Amino acid sequence: AQSVAQPEDQxxxxxxxxxxxxxxxxxxxxxxxxxxxxxxxxGLQFLLKYITGDNLVKGSYGFEAEFNKSQTSFHxxxxxxxxxxxxxxxxxxxxxxxxxxxxxxxxxxxxxxx
Amino acid sequence: DADVTQTPRNRxxxxxxxxxxxxxxxxxxxxxxxxxxxxxxxLRLIYYSFDVKDINKGEISDxxxxxxxxxxxxxxxxxxxxxxxxxxxxxxxxxxxxGELFFGEGSRLTVL
Numbered sequence: 560a561q562s563v564a565q566p567e568d569q570x571x572x573x574x575x576x577x578x579x580x581x582x583x584x585x586x587x588x589x590x591x592x593x594x595x596x597x598x599x600x601x602g603l604q605f606l607l608k609y610i611t612g613d614n615l616v617k618g619s620y621g622f623e624a625e626f627n628k629s630q631t632s633f634h635x636x637x638x639x640x641x642x643x644x645x646x647x648x649x650x651x652x653x654x655x656x657x658x659x660x661x662x663x664x665x666x667x668x669x670x671x672x673x
Numbered sequence: 674d675a676d677v678t679q680t681p682r683n684r685x686x687x688x689x690x691x692x693x694x695x696x697x698x699x700x701x702x703x704x705x706x707x708x709x710x711x712x713x714x715x716l717r718l719i720y721y722s723f724d725v726k727d728i729n730k731g732e733i734s735d736x737x738x739x740x741x742x743x744x745x746x747x748x749x750x751x752x753x754x755x756x757x758x759x760x761x762x763x764x765x766x767x768x769x770x771x772g773e774l775f776f777g778e779g780s781r782l783t784v785l
Contacts (some may be wrong), residue, residue: 591771601778603763608772
């Protein structure tokens with residue numbers, strides 16, 4: 560089985576401050592990990608992924624994520640938050656080499672306060 | 674124009690009615706997916722298709738059926754809608770890179 564946990568339903572951060580959105584996962588074998596963002600009344604958009612290699616992954620809009628195998632985590636980060644980053648963020652996982660499809664977390668609503 | 678187009682965007686219907694949600698894509702991808710989004714539950718996979726002849730059930734396929742009419746078209750049907758099928762439904766495609774999905778704008782379905 561594979562699963563994703565996003566422990567925070569809501570994260571608030573002031574504009575200009577660093578932000579972190581947390582994600583932990585459970586999967587058999589090596590994971591493929593993803594972050595998606597959903598703006599209001601829109602579909603999800605791919606932000607970044609970890610497949611293999613460097614544990615720090617850089618993605619769109621200045622976001623990055625750090626893969627930590629020992630803690631089974633893949634937290635999303637940004638050094639300086641913008642009001643326009645306010646959106647719903649989803650973490651997703653699938654096992655490498657598996658026929659299983661992506662499993663999504665429950666989502667974290669990020670609000671960046673001006 | 675959007676690469677993944679869903680119709681209708683909004684639909685209100687009554688219990689017991691048959692509903693079809695349609696999805697078309699211009700990305701040329703073979704893999705297509707239908708997800709359901711409920712608040713606090715994230716996205717759950719209903720059905721997916723790797724090509725016209727390959728249809729697979731996801732984790733919550735009961736009460737739903739699909740049709741892959743062509744590479745570009747993938748429809749989701751609710752044969753007899755019930756209120757707990759009220760949700761936001763998303764179609765998505767996948768290209769060469771596993772897990773990198775391209776989503777439509779969503780179809781909001783309300784079953785009264």
